[in-house]
Amino acid sequence: MTTIARMAISLDGFTAGPDQSPDHPLGVGGEKVHTWSFGDVHPVDARVVAEADAGIGAYLMGRNMFDGDRGPWNLSWRGWWGEEPPYHCPVFVLTHHARDPLEMRGGTTFHFVTDGPDRAMELAREAAGSNRVAIAGGAATVRHYLAAGEIDELLLHQSPVTLGAGESPFAGLDLALTPIRAVQSPKVTHLTYRAR
Amino acid sequence: MTTIARMAISLDGFTAGPDQSPDHPLGVGGEKVHTWSFGDVHPVDARVVAEADAGIGAYLMGRNMFDGDRGPWNLSWRGWWGEEPPYHCPVFVLTHHARDPLEMRGGTTFHFVTDGPDRAMELAREAAGSNRVAIAGGAATVRHYLAAGEIDELLLHQSPVTLGAGESPFAGLDLALTPIRAVQSPKVTHLTYRAR
Known part of the structure; x- marks a missing residue:
C-alpha cells in the first residue's frame, strides 16, 4: 500500500507564508502558491490533481490544517471545506484533544486521533485497505511523516x-529524494519524487 | 539579445550550503546540489547543459564565485577552473578591486569590473554581440540581476x-516567474522560467 503526500509549494520551498492567523490561514502571501488551482484551472493541472486524488482510501491531516490551531479546541468547528469536504473518505486528524467522529456529506468523516502520529497512520492504513493513504498537510505533518520514512x-x-x-515541509530534514516525474503547465510545475 | 542565468539549486531553494569557507567553497553540504554534474553524467542532463551553454558570448560573475572572497585581493589567483576554464569567451568579474585582464587558455579572458553591475552588464552585452549573456553566479549576483529585471x-x-x-538567489525578492520547460533525469530536474 502506497502513502503519498502532495503540497503546493513556492520556488523557495514554502507551503505557507509567514504569520499565519485567522485572517491569513495560509500566511501572508501564501495564497500565491495556490492560484493555479483557483478559477480557470489549466487542463494539465486538473489532470495531475485528478490522478493524484484517485484511489485514495484515507487521509491524514494535522490539527493546524483542520482548524488553524485557533486557540481553544472548538467542538462546533466543522473544517474549512463546507458541509461536503473534498475528501470523500475517512480523514484522520492529529490532535491533542478528543472529539467524537464528525460525519460530513459526500463520504468524508473526520476522526480525531489523540494517540499520536504512529497510531493515526495505523488507523489510516486500516481504513484505506488496498487503496492509498494521503497526507493532506500541513507542512509540519508532512515533515513528521517524511522524517519517519x-x-x-x-x-x-x-x-x-x-x-x-x-512554513517549510523540509525544515530540519536532510532529504535525498528520487525524481519520478515532472509535468508542467504555464502556471505551475508538478514534481513527483520517491521519498523512501 | 537574451540574458540567462543557470544554477544548481536544492529543493529548499539554496545554491550553496551554510558556512562557506576555503575548505567548503560551496558551503557545508553544498556539493550535494552538484553531484548530478560530476562523473557519469546522465545523457538527459548533459544535453540540457550543452543547450544552455550554446551561443553564450559573454559571462558575468560575482567576486565570490571567482575567488571565494578569500580575504585580501590576490593578484596571483587564477580562478578555480585550471588554466583552461570552461567559459571560452570573455568573463566579466564584479569586484571592488582593479586588476588587469587575465587571459586564460581556450578563449576565456577574465575582465575585472570595478564600476558596478550596470556597467558590467553593459560590457558583457557589448562583448556578446548577437550571442547570449549568461550570469555564471553566485547567488548574490543572480539575485542582483533578477531584482534589476x-x-x-x-x-x-x-x-x-x-x-x-x-545561499539563496531569491532572498528578499518577491518573484513571479513563468514556467517554460521542465526536463527530468533520474538525478535532477531542469526548470526553465521566463524571468521578466
Missing part, C-alpha cells in the same frame, strides 16, 4: 513564485 | 536534496 511518493505543485519566509 | 531566462537545475540553510 512513512511517505512513498511526494508530489510538489511548485509555483513559480517566492514567499521569502514561512 | 535584467534576466530573461532562469534555468534551475533542481536537485532532489535539502540543505536546510545557505
Whole structure:
C-alpha cells in the first residue's frame, strides 16, 4: 500500500507564508502558491490533481490544517471545506484533544486521533485497505511523516513564485529524494519524487 | 539579445550550503546540489547543459564565485577552473578591486569590473554581440540581476536534496516567474522560467 503526500509549494520551498492567523490561514502571501488551482484551472493541472486524488482510501491531516490551531479546541468547528469536504473518505486528524467522529456529506468523516502520529497512520492504513493513504498537510505533518520514512511518493505543485519566509515541509530534514516525474503547465510545475 | 542565468539549486531553494569557507567553497553540504554534474553524467542532463551553454558570448560573475572572497585581493589567483576554464569567451568579474585582464587558455579572458553591475552588464552585452549573456553566479549576483529585471531566462537545475540553510538567489525578492520547460533525469530536474 502506497502513502503519498502532495503540497503546493513556492520556488523557495514554502507551503505557507509567514504569520499565519485567522485572517491569513495560509500566511501572508501564501495564497500565491495556490492560484493555479483557483478559477480557470489549466487542463494539465486538473489532470495531475485528478490522478493524484484517485484511489485514495484515507487521509491524514494535522490539527493546524483542520482548524488553524485557533486557540481553544472548538467542538462546533466543522473544517474549512463546507458541509461536503473534498475528501470523500475517512480523514484522520492529529490532535491533542478528543472529539467524537464528525460525519460530513459526500463520504468524508473526520476522526480525531489523540494517540499520536504512529497510531493515526495505523488507523489510516486500516481504513484505506488496498487503496492509498494521503497526507493532506500541513507542512509540519508532512515533515513528521517524511522524517519517519512513512511517505512513498511526494508530489510538489511548485509555483513559480517566492514567499521569502514561512512554513517549510523540509525544515530540519536532510532529504535525498528520487525524481519520478515532472509535468508542467504555464502556471505551475508538478514534481513527483520517491521519498523512501 | 537574451540574458540567462543557470544554477544548481536544492529543493529548499539554496545554491550553496551554510558556512562557506576555503575548505567548503560551496558551503557545508553544498556539493550535494552538484553531484548530478560530476562523473557519469546522465545523457538527459548533459544535453540540457550543452543547450544552455550554446551561443553564450559573454559571462558575468560575482567576486565570490571567482575567488571565494578569500580575504585580501590576490593578484596571483587564477580562478578555480585550471588554466583552461570552461567559459571560452570573455568573463566579466564584479569586484571592488582593479586588476588587469587575465587571459586564460581556450578563449576565456577574465575582465575585472570595478564600476558596478550596470556597467558590467553593459560590457558583457557589448562583448556578446548577437550571442547570449549568461550570469555564471553566485547567488548574490543572480539575485542582483533578477531584482534589476535584467534576466530573461532562469534555468534551475533542481536537485532532489535539502540543505536546510545557505545561499539563496531569491532572498528578499518577491518573484513571479513563468514556467517554460521542465526536463527530468533520474538525478535532477531542469526548470526553465521566463524571468521578466
